[in-house]
Amino acid sequence: MNRIFSFLIKGLLIVSLTFALFCVAYYFKSRLPFEFSKQYSLHQYVPFKYLVRDDTLTASGPGVIMADDFNRWHYFSRWYHIWMQEKGMVDIESSENGYQGSACFAILSRSLKSWYISPVVYIRVTPGDRLSFEAVLMKDFPEQTIRLQVIGYDYQRVMVQKKMGEKSFDPIPGQWSLTRVEVTIPSGVMYITPRIRGAGLGKTKIDNIRVSMK
Numbered sequence: 001m002n003r004i005f006s007f008l009i010k011g012l013l014i015v016s017l018t019f020a021l022f023c024v025a026y027y028f029k030s031r032l033p034f035e036f037s038k039q040y041s042l043h044q045y046v047p048f049k050y051l052v053r054d055d056t057l058t059a060s061g062p063g064v065i066m067a068d069d070f071n072r073w074h075y076f077s078r079w080y081h082i083w084m085q086e087k088g089m090v091d092i093e094s095s096e097n098g099y100q101g102s103a104c105f106a107i108l109s110r111s112l113k114s115w116y117i118s119p120v121v122y123i124r125v126t127p128g129d130r131l132s133f134e135a136v137l138m139k140d141f142p143e144q145t146i147r148l149q150v151i152g153y154d155y156q157r158v159m160v161q162k163k164m165g166e167k168s169f170d171p172i173p174g175q176w177s178l179t180r181v182e183v184t185i186p187s188g189v190m191y192i193t194p195r196i197r198g199a200g201l202g203k204t205k206i207d208n209i210r211v212s213m214k
Contacts, residue, residue, distance in 0.1 A: 055121035140202035
């Protein structure tokens with residue numbers, strides 16, 4: 001009887017330790033710029049919903065809501081949700097040759113077709129709020145197109161405004177340029193997400209992103 005009890009205790013300790021290590025691994029995994037599976041996720045279950053990276057921000061008054069300069073280790077950047085029309089032809093890179101000698105990140109496209117990148121973050125807003133989204137950008141070639149967009153979501157985080165705000169970007173290739181889009185939040189929008197969209201062959205460098213409330 002004692003041997004059975006001892007065996008059960010050891011088994012329980014092993015299972016508990018394994019589960020604790022898995023939780024630690026999940027905590028760090030949720031902060032990395034990729035998903036192991038788009039079909040399965042544990043974030044809605046206890047205790048994982050308390051461990052997942054929570055990037056819900058609130059526009060509570062005038063000032064900067066979100067600022068990203070990309071000077072820290074890029075694996076912990078929240079700008080890693082990338083979509084590409086031609087799969088496998090667009091990559092995210094880090095670069096030490098950013099704006100005014102700082103670090104930045106870059107999108108390298110080997111396709112003529114579209115791509116976009118956005119942060120894994122929602123900004124909670126109120127109808128009537130006035131916000132701006134700006135970034136310092138550089139492109140390689142005249143044929144590349146780049147746009148800043150603001151996407152609107154309802155209270156369930158379902159997209160309801162695909163292009164609530166949009167600003168095209170057409171600087172001199174090889175030169176840094178600041179561009180900005182401003183929006184007034186309409187009725188029915190409870191969250192927004194900034195997005196950078198592009199198309200064409202070449203590299204797009206991105207730095208000094210700001211989302212602010214006026």
